[in-house]
Amino acid sequence: MTEMTSPHRVSHGTASPTSTVSAGLRAGQARRFGRELGYLLTGLPLGIAAFVVAVTGFSFGLGTLVVWLGLPVLVGLLRAARGFARVERRRVESVTGRALPPHHYRERGGSGLGGLVRALGDPQSWRDLLHMVVAFPARVVGFCLALTWTVGAAGELLYVTWSWAVPRDGDDQSLLDLMFGVDSRVADIAFNTGIGVLMAASAIPVIRALVALQSGLARGLLTNRYAAERARR
Template identity: 30%
Template sequence: MIETTAQLPRRADSVPDPTEQPWQTEASTPWTAVVRRIRSLGADTAYVLVTLPWSLVAFVVVFTGLAVAVPLMVFWVGLPIAAGVLVVARWFASVERSRTVRRAVLAGDLPLAEPRRAAAPGRGVPVGADRPSLPRRVLASLRDPQGWRETVHALTSWILSIVTFTVTVTWWVGAVAGTTVYAWVRFLPENTGNDDLSGAARDALEVLNSTGFKLAAGIVFLLTLLPMTRAMARLQAGFARTLLDEPRTVAR
């Protein structure tokens, strides 16, 4: 019997299912499911690991710009500098959206939507026509709420990324080190410092240091690696969605 991955035929009068995924095929082999899970695990891991250094760069650049702009606002010089900081924060947000979209495509989640922005004064004005003055354009940029949301994301994303990065690395190290314990445990020095402990504490420490316990812990880490990594990636992407996604208006 030859398995096929062609999509099921659709009736002419049927209504398309919005929840149907491109990989929902007529016959999906176990191998294709494994490939999807590995691809999703790689996308989530790469997204979380890259977010920490990238968010630190965004924080340093945006915070430095604001630290220069705020004291100079008393001389009105800080206003154009602050507007430039918002432009830089918009660029960082654009890169974060593209990273989140790429991760969502591989992991099967919803990507971020590019927010609609009000047209800046002077944009689209024909050549030779009167353009708004520079102060007006600067003030219009500073009144953009989405620009400040992107600035807040650049200033705070690193805090959450420390947690997601640490948990993801811990699970990967625990899974790899635990499941390969028999390959490296022989090279560890013998623990001879348990003689000073009481009987119960010494027995508990021997259990924790045993090869069987390390292997069992590694299996637990391995079995929970995919859902834990997915949870960390969704937590990081959810934070970005809160500040960088198109704001939703609630109908009354």
């Protein structure tokens, strides 16, 4: 007797298309989150270097401009600003997956004193220099919040594993006790774990907002679409 196979029977050894798509989306989200987190964490050392070069170079160049030494210093600073801008454009395009609007620099104005003076007249180079300064606070905030949100979320989610090390004798009080006057170990673990859940759930939008802030600064200062379009005409 031939056994009839139901057409509605689903093989348990093969993943359904829906679960495959869902797993792919989760993997894509995880990769994107990793890129965005890496962008924020690596932005601080780059921001420190850029800020120090910008402030030191501009102060020294402006202070020695009266003896003409500051002129080549400022020109060299603007060229360094171009280099930092080039790095940041690549970082933004890598983390967002989208190309930035075009940018345009004026051609070099030749050699000698006149060439140095004309080199100082490039607006985009000054915008690059401004970005080195104004992006520094955003990078500091981005680094601190990104590190706090991710490490803090992991620490709070795992609070049950290390809560035993928190002193609870005498005047030492838990966060829950300080806030609500509840002195309970179980309640303290539940409270801190809940904080970890909230931080983990909000980590993606928080990190994404910080990336949007920094990439917005780069888009606003390191690109000049209209100048680039005029240069191509």
